[in-house]
Amino acid sequence: MRNVRTLLMLLVAALAGLAAVVLASRWMVQQSADSTVKVAVATADINLGQRLAPEFARLVEWPRESLPPGAMTDLKSIDGRVTKASVMRGEPILEAKLTPAGTKGGLSAVIAEGKRAITVRVNDVVGVAGFALPGSFVDIIVNTQKDAARTDAGQPEQSISKIVLEKILVLAVAQEVNRDETKPKVVNAVTLEVSPEEAEKLDLARSVGSLSLVLRNQIDPRPVDTAGATKRSLLNEPVLQATAPAAPLARAVQIVRMVTEKKHGNCIGVISGMQQDKECF
Template identity: 65%
Template sequence: MKNVRALVMLLIAAVAGLGAVALASRWMLDRSSSPTAKVAVASVDINLGQRLNPEFIKMVDWPSGSLPPGAFVDVQKLDGRVLKTSVLRGEPILDGKLTPLGTRGGLSAVIAEGHRAITVRVNDVIGVAGFALPGNYVDIIVSTQQDKGNKGNTDDSISKIVLEKILVLAVAQEVGRDETKPKVVNAVTLEVTPEQAEKLDLARSVGTLSLVLRNQVDTVVAPTIGVTKATLLGEKAAPEVAPVKPIRTHYVARRPAAPRDCIGVLSGVLSSEECF
């Protein structure tokens, strides 16, 4: 009885194994028989702003039913085009990652429409220890002096965030976006609007700039009033003393007495004068 039961279990296991093999074979045949198309992918890591040439591209087989939108099946159409985003090796080159036809290579090709690029000088502290890399977003703080006529404060120092969520286009002369390798540089190029460019240019001329690295997906704007030495140390402002008003003294001139009629009175040897 035990031998029969063991034989039944072996038979079931054999049937299940044969079924799995048959299904796997059928899946492999279906996959191999599905139509494919040649798609252009990057043969090396390509940075933004670079002009494409045949050395950067290779054609690979891609299932026709899952072609990514904007993919290129003709490598000749990519010759001379410029990337506006970085592309990793093996990644399909899509039309949405390319600048318009006729665009020349370089940093100017990746600046968004209506924006400008401005470069600010930084050091290892201002540049967030080299972690402010291309593709990151930063806030900009200026440390400066307030106007002297601001409520008569003796200490006019203030630190204030003047610009938020500013895109870093390049560090030094590099636009590569390898976020695993911090690099300390002496200049950072930022993408700003014309109004932001004016603010930034004034800020760096009146005070010291600092970059604050922020999360790339954080879009919350946090308006601040700035920090002074008094608010930093928790000091209370001295109460304002109202100016003392001078006391005005009014002098009243004494009027001369009106003339009266007087007569002399003799009483014996005494004399007096009576007025009425």
Template identity: 65%
Template sequence: MKNKRALAVMAVAILFGLTAVMLASRWLLQQPSASSGRIVVAAGDINLGQRLTPEMLKLVEWPADSVPKGAFHDPQALAGRVLKNSVLLGEPVSETKLAPLGTLGGLSALISEGKRAITVRVNDVVGVAGFALPGNYVDIIVSMQKDAAPGASAAHEQNISKIVLERILVLAVAQEVSRDETKPKVVNAVTLEVTPDQAERLDLARSVGTLSLVLRNQVDPQPVTTSGATKLTLLPEDAPKAQPKPAPAAPRQAAPRVEKVAVQVKRDCVGVINGLQPTQECF
């Protein structure tokens, strides 16, 4: 009897102990960790240029030692702000991904300070077969007729293709600004981000010639200096063959100098006495 009573007491004690452990662990799991904090993340995928609402965001626990710089802790503080970069589900929303306060959204939110947006008409060839997507960088080539030099005839005009702008950011293709897709899109217009000076040059280039876009590596910032391509550089003529130089003429030798020697001619002479003066006559 005594053994059965002792076993019963031990079983009840173990049962209470297990219950206490389960309750304590559940309570601890429900309590926020001292080394974590709650930050605002995206509740779904959000494209750049969109105005944020509290419904697009949510609060999640985040380790305190890895909280992104500029993270927010209240979704209401982001109401009305505009994204300048796309945000994926669960990604923290920080100040670096937002346009300045007062931005109304749309394409204007994506333009950097001091820059402008200009749209050029393209086709499947000019637009690099649709691979010039938002976020890519392109060079711009203009093909035009080069004016003749002052004083030269109109026959001296020639066609030329020249890179006029380098490393220009593509902001949008047609009406799409999303930078998450990699599939080519054949469109009829591309919007570029340029400085005011570049906007003037680009507008002149498209009015005097034909534009082409050249896709370039995103991490290649090196400028390139070219002289342009013309018909002469595209199909250079054969250089004329060099004529053999005539052999140098041998120096003329001076003719030998002939000295004239007086030859004495033997003549007959007679003496003539004229009065007191004697003379001599030769013949």
């Protein structure tokens, strides 16, 4: 009888322990499910302007507390979307790195709203030795002839170099738009992102003179306002003051008065005491 009771108690204890293990396991699974969320991450490097498909990403568990804003949680939601920034392998695909739904791929997808893309011809010198890469900012200098109306009086027309556009974003070099590379590339064309007004200025600038790109700090927002460099300012030559034309010499006008001598008629002598005079009439 004692053995049966002992066996029964052991069986009850085993069942209770098993139930406790099952409940604890379920509780831990539930806690783990509440602390993580499935996030779409890239399965390969994705370039800027590339159209996505479900095979470009997979869902992985991501800690809910460190979930980045705009993370995609459904593979169907990224199908057909276009990237406006490069995405590295294993990186979460964020809404901020995607263009609006319905946008077609290519360079036009990454142009900011209200902006335009214009391409200028460069060489190894104009293109800052190939360091003007996609994502960098440049200033544009034009070298042209100063208008005759703006030159100093009496001075011949002279060359001038002037910054005409500032902080212009480089969208692409040649046919490449990848912004993750830092190795310089010597190309013959650079595509820039400009406003419509800047596009007009740039088109005029390249028709009236030669262009040069000046690489600038990406986080430097300060504008510059220069008068431009001329040969005179480069050599620090003094500005010649124009002399006013001499006033014509006033001609001395000699006024000749013609005095007619009055011819007298009859004259008589008049004697008054010791004085003698003559009266004519």
